[in-house]
Amino acid sequence: MSERPVPVVPQSPELRQCLADLGRLKARYALLPDRNYGGGCSTISSVQLTDVGIPISNITAIQCPLALNLAVWTREAVQPAAKQVFGQRVVRLESFGSYSCRNVKGRPQMAGTRSEHATANAVDISGFVLANGRRISVEGGWNGTEEERRFLRSIRAAACKRFQTVLSPDFNAAHRDHFHFDLGRGPFCR
């Protein structure tokens, strides 16, 4: 006898509201069951995210409030900046992922501390694909053309108003190729 998959039902009003807000932003997601993996690693109130209004690559489990902030940042900061700087819409976000059961990287003073990634409360954004096919990567664009530099600094500044911690190539070598956003402790913006 095969077991039918049990649909995951959001338990808290906050999560139900967050999922409804994600839906209004045309995000695509599936609610995941709460999981505690031990060792400080868990995915609670998390979704499997494939689209934040535009497709996003490489994301797995991400906490709903973080996914929502990412979708709002994409719509209210990334799209206007791309329009202004390149005269183009962004059609895809590229990421290095979200949930990862690991410690903080590249910060010796925090050695042994669990990363916000370990609770699906952090996401790493690595690039942006424009409607004309041009790709702006954090790694290539941070010190790239004047347009690329302006675009990436503008959306970082907007991210600093929306996320608790924002780390960019200005922070350290471990972040030379992506923006790290999380909703953990802060505010911290570099």
Ligand SMILES: [Zn+2]
């Ligand atoms: Zn990160």
